[in-house]
Amino acid sequence: MYVHEFFRRHPLWMTSCLVVVAIASCVNVGMAFVVQALVSLVTSGELAAHPEAAWVAVAYLVPWALTEYAWVAFTYHLVGRYQADIRLNVMDQIKGIKVPRLSRFYHNPDAFRSGIVNDAGLIGADYFYYTFRITYDVVTFVATIIATGLIDPSFIPFVLGLSLVSAILPKFAQKRLSEAQRRTSDRVAVLIAEASRITDGMESLVSCRCAERAWQALVDANEGVRRAFVHRLMVRTEVYTLSVASGKLVTYGIWALGALAVAQGSMDLAKLVALAQLMTVLQDPIQEISPIYSDVISNRALVKKIKDLSQEEELDDGEDAAAAGLAAPAPADGLACEGLTVAAEGGGEVLSGARLAVPAGARVLVEGPSGAGKTTLLRALAGTAAASGAVWLGGEPLGPAEDRAGRVCLVTQAAFRAAPDLAGCMDPGGSGDALAAAREAASAWPGVLGPLAARLAEDPRAPASSLSGGEARRLHLLRGLLATPEALLLDEACAGLDPASAAAALSEANASAAPVVLSVVHDLPADPASLGFTHRVRVEGGRVGPLEPL
Structure with a gap:
């Protein structure tokens, strides 16, 4: 968000800060x-x-020190609030998103991490703070011009003329600073991504003694950050050096003109000293305005990056089934699709023209070799992958802008903890009493939870970080069931569980109230019919075969 948007959000704080600055x-x-x-x-x-005049002059330092401290402290307080708001804007991308109208952060997790960890700090420290610093400098400059007019109006043209030099300096470095800032942000994002990748697999890397290449990738990323950071500082130093020179020019110029006026008798010494003091005050804004203004401009690029990534994607969903007058393939009372296609990066198709009609009450086993497109099919139906074609749910077409979240629920292969404790994981949407939800789930889903049910009933506030891999996967599956979707899509939801546990979990998921359940399962723990499956469909080479009853 830009400064003026923050101003509208917190008008009292911003107004108070501007008053203190003035x-x-x-x-x-x-x-x-x-x-x-x-x-x-x-x-x-x-x-x-x-x-007493001497004591008054000394005493004047007290309000000067207090006001200087007040505006800086107030500004830093707002910087902290602004950084927090930037991070909240990024974090909000995981809450209340419409599917398939996902924000660009969804498909760019590295940018999501960088936005929270790095970009918010850079924007707050450089863009927001320096915007207020410029405000202070501009107000100081105007007040100095007015004071110069009160002391000796004939010096105003000289002050304005000599100050004009520093005002145009930012334009010379604007493009280079923006590029340097963007490069620094990108390099830090790469470093964060490499660090995240390594921490995710740290145990295996260390245990298998294969950390050398991962370490080298981190070293290379760190070197990239160093070079980008140094380059950015060098560009800023160039502008700062020119600004200091222009500030000295103004100060020395006014001193010289004032000394000449005193020598000619047209000005007394007291006015000259007062003008010199004013030039001392003015020297800081003149020296700072160029590099600070340049930083503000260059950091606006990061603000724009955050805003752009927060926008909903314009996914190519193909034709709207309703608008095109398309009819769902029969039977149409469950989940159906026609011409569902997902393009591959670099050309080709991962999923090609899928046509499927799953009746209400069906429990479908999705089969096929690895890499055939099974996961892509589920993602395209759920709307989490950019796909063309038409999708129907319960006989009604799902248009490109229609939200599928909560209606078509995808339980992915990667299990995660949705809250710090077990109870919170039972109610990740925060819609009710988490403790009650945890205890109810413990008794209602014994097959899915297994031994975790007893633990959940006894200690629902236990930390979720204490879960084993299998327990985390059980909880992950249960969250999908608790969403009570119209279509439940399971992608290897029981991978890693022992056969008996996987069979119990799959059976209970197939016995749920969801009108439609589609499951990708590589290693079936038992006969499909005994697990509650009623149909099967095979995906191979990106093409979906016919739905067949068991």
Whole structure:
């Protein structure tokens, strides 16, 4: 989100910060008038008669220090809030997403991780903070011009003219800084992806003594981050050096002009010292404005990246069955598809023109060799894979924009923990009493849960991290059943369980209230009919065969 969007979300905080910025800038510029008064008393010999003036000048440092601290502290507080909001925007992509209208984060997990871990920090530290720093510098610059006019209006054109140089510097480095920032973000994303990949398989890597290549990939990714980071800093240093030079030019120029005016008798020393103080105040904004503004511009690219990845994908769903007047293949009271096709990366098709009609009440065993397209078929039906063709559920067409989440539920091969404790895993949607849901599930699904049922009933608040691989898979399957979908799609949901446990879980899943159940099972633990299967369909070479009764 951009700064103005954050402003609309938190108007009171932002307004308060702007007020503090304005006060701090005015107090900072006001130092020049305090110095002018003090020098005037010294040069006129009246300081002895008014010794309190010196104490007032010293005391002025107190409000100056307080306002400087206040605006910086306030800004850092907002930076933390802004970074948290950026991360929440990314995290929100896993909640309430419409299927198949998935956000681009769904198909780019590395960008999802980078958005939370890296990009939010960069955007908050560089883009958001520096936006407020520019605001402070601009307000300070305006206040300095006004103060210059009050001291000696003839110096305003010189201040404006000399300051113009620093204002145009960011344009020279804008493209290079944006590219450097993008490159840094991309390299960090690669490093995070490599680290995640290694941690997922750390135990096997170490045990099998095959960590050398993984270690080298991490080293290469780290070197890429180092080079990108150094390049980014070098570009910033170039701009900063030019900015410092322009700031010195303004300061020395005004000093020279003021000294000439004093020598000619057109200005007294007190005004010259006041102008010098103003130029000291102005020097920081002039030196900072170019590199800071350049950073703000370059980091807007990261903000745009986050926003783009948060948008719903425009998937090519082919024809809308309703709009095209297509009829579902009979029987149409369950789950059906016509011409369902999934393209492969680099050309070709993973799934080609699938035609399937599963009647309500059917329990279908999806068979076929590895790599035949079985998982792709389930993903295309669920809407989690970009597919063309038409899909019907309960006789009604599922249009491209119609949400399938919760209606067509896909239980994937990869088990995961949806919440920190067991009870939370029973109610991942947060729709009810997690403890009650856990205890009810423990008694209602003994076949799926197996020995985990007793543990769930006794200690529903036990940490989910304590689950074994098999227990995590049982819980993963149960979540799909608890969603009470109209079509339940199981992709190797019982892989890793012993034959007896797998048979009990499959039997109970097939006996569930879901109108349609499709299951991909490579190693059947028993005869299909004894597990509750009523039909079979074979997928081979990306083509789906006819539905056959057992």
